[in-house]
Amino acid sequence: MNGTRVAVLGAGIVGAACARELALAGFAVTVVDRGGPAAATTSHGEGNVLVSDKGPGPELRLAQLSRALWPEVLGAVAERSARGAEAVAAVEWEPKGGIVVATTATGASELSRFAARQREAGVRAEVLDAQTLAEAEPHVTRDHTAALHYPDDAQVQPAGAAVALLTDALTAGAALRTGCEVLGAVTRGGRLTGIRTSAGLLEADLFVNAAGPWSGELAARLGAPVDVRPRRGDILVTTPLPPMVFHKVYDADYVGAVGSSAEDLQTSAVVESTRAGSVLLGSSRRRAGFDDRLRPEVLSAIAVKALRLFPGLAEVPVMRAYGGFRPYVPDHLPVIGPDPRLPGLWHGTGHEGAGIGLSLGTALLLRNLMLGRPTDIDARAFRVDRPAVLGAEASTANDETA
Structure with missing residues (x-):
């Protein structure tokens, strides 16, 4: 060949x-x-x-x-190559792990069942009690019913x-x-x-x-x-902050939104920091063709759910929002x-x-x-x-x- x-x-x-x-x-x-x-x-x-x-x-x-x-x-x-080494520096590879938080009894039960099935498939999913969650994410809500740590989650630019x-x-x-x-x-x-x-x-x-x-x-x-087909997603970006989010943190609803085929708006809280200090707030999914307009009601729904996970973000300015299209298959x-x-x-x-x-x-x-x-x-x-x-x-x- x-x-x-x-x-x-x-x-x-x-x-x-x-x-x-x-x-x-x-x-x-x-x-x-x-x-x-x-x-x-x-x-x-x-x-x-x-x-x-x-x-x-x-x-x-x-x-x-x-x-x-x-x-x-x-x-x-x-x-x-030296050129490759320089390019890799811009990747910002961070194997920082993820934390999934449930805030309802139903969410906790579903998260526990989901994680049990994942473990059978070789995924590391570690239960966090209230103290270990607070140590891992000091600013996350204390009003939660379950939390899991996924050490293999990572992030790149x-x-x-x-x-x-x-x-x-x-x-x-x-x-x-x-x-x-x-x-x-x-x-x-x-x-x-x-x-x-x-x-x-x-x-x-x-x-x-x-x-x-x-x-x-x-x-x-x-x-x-x-x-x-295109499926639209939008993200809010805060002004740079002192370190306050140390993992990718999202609520237990996120998995359901990812797997949904609904055409209407699906939102869940996803919060993570960047090396520049800004915090990214997501996420949304909606079928809107290639309409690239930002919708205030979508951005508002994202913010509301993000604040349930991190109430301390309420006074933090959002400096911009952006969206993009994802390749969706039924x-x-x-x-x-x-x-x-x-x-x-x-x-x-x-x-x-x-x-x-x-x-x-x-x-x-x-x-x-x-x-x-x-x-x-x-x-x-x-x-x-x-x-x-x-x-x-x-x-x-x-x-x-x-």
Whole structure:
């Protein structure tokens, strides 16, 4: 396979991770993006690398694989070149752990059952009593019914992480084309052999759809629609503060919001600090197409729930708010692998809000599938030809966005 030409369509963190793995494996990689590296969904995330919010199943196994890869990959990037070492410094890797807090009796019961199932799947989830919670997070609410510590949760600066991975891909020989929008497909004998772009024709042997929330529209332009839709999320950012939040802290409702398929607004409290001192307040999920307007009622709902976890934030100024789109799939599983309808087309998308954390495992999985090698985890759950991805809604959704 050495020298096989691969075009990675999307320069967000999933595209960057895939480009890196493929370039290191000897593929001739070109990364294409209509904007710039990490300029869209990746730069509008919180940088979560989580196992705490995933129940037993394929996504958790992918999360565990990715979590194990993060320190290994960052170390390799830093060692490969001085440029890589500089890029890794901007990743701000923090294996600080997560704490999940329940504030109702029902929430405590559900959290306990959820954690028991996770432990059976190899997740470390440690019960915190009132004293140990207060020691770990002195400013968190004392009005709680249960708390769990997940020591394997981590955080990165998402744009910095994507740039570090892309830097390593370029060091390994990949090329980058920005300001290059995909317009359509060129096929020969039923196989995808090229793409028409705003900058001209690009030919390759394989193409990876890593366009995040725009993957559905991109796939439709190539003639193989998938049901990947945008799901909006918003975040509040406080002014810089003295250290007051030491883990990623969220309420027990967060897991339910992540797994919900509801179209209306879903909110839960997620509070975490950054190295710059600001505190990020989330989270929300709503299906609003590509409407990028900030909604005051959404920001208000986020603030109300955050204050239930950290009442001391009530007097802290919010200096800005931002939002972004996540690639949502109806069955809440990523889409990873070859498209049987259009030989030459591959997908690495559909991670919704977990793309940062799952990027490295996705890239390794995709590389091994392309090379015909055994995969570290079973990839069948992520296959393209499953009902949630190729259902009747796929063509309708993509007709509306194309």
